[in-house]
Amino acid sequence: MIPVWPVKRLDSFGKRFKRMLAVAVGCGVALGSGAAARAASGEELFVKYCALCHGKDGKAQNPTARKLGVKDLSESKATDSEIEKQVSEGKKDDRGNLKMPSFKDKFTPEEIKSLIAVVKRFRK
Ligand code: HEC
Numbered sequence: 001m002i003p004v005w006p007v008k009r010l011d012s013f014g015k016r017f018k019r020m021l022a023v024a025v026g027c028g029v030a031l032g033s034g035a036a037a038r039a040a041s042g043e044e045l046f047v048k049y050c051a052l053c054h055g056k057d058g059k060a061q062n063p064t065a066r067k068l069g070v071k072d073l074s075e076s077k078a079t080d081s082e083i084e085k086q087v088s089e090g091k092k093d094d095r096g097n098l099k100m101p102s103f104k105d106k107f108t109p110e111e112i113k114s115l116i117a118v119v120k121r122f123r124k
Pocket of ligand 1: 045046049050051052053054068069070071073075076077078082083086087091099100101103115119
């Protein structure tokens with residue numbers, strides 16, 4: 001004996017299945033783009049978090065940079081570990097006023113590494 005499903009019920013199951021599939025695909029896309037955002041390239045991070053003061057080309061040619069005394073990164077001789085320290089701890093002037101914010105809560109060690117590469121690429 002083969003149970004015969006009423007055609008109507010089969011049809012509504014098909015619709016529900018399609019909807020479930022759409023939700024699953026939607027979640028997959030959302031998760032995928034989330035992962036992409038977390039793995040932003042050093043260049044993207046620089047534009048987003050550093051260019052405000054350092055300029056997109058790292059040369060600090062803007063009013064904020066002049067006011068804060070931002071260094072021209074294309075002239076910088078800082079080593080990897082100095083760059084890492086500056087980015088994670090930030091910088092205060094002699095009177096304790098903040099010059100550059102600390103980024104250690106913002107970036108993963110990998111992101112800081114990719115930023116070090118970007119900082120050094122500005123050099124001639
Ligand atoms: C609010 C402004 C500001 C932001 C945002 C900022 N910086 Fe700076 N940065 C400065 C200032 C000011 C100095 C110079 C500090 C000093 O007197 O040593 C500096 C210095 C540096 C130096 C040291 C250069 C050298 O040769 O000593 C590096 C490297 C650097 N910044 C990288 C970055 C990176 C990477 C980011 C983004 C994650 C960033 N900065 C975001 C203001 C900023």
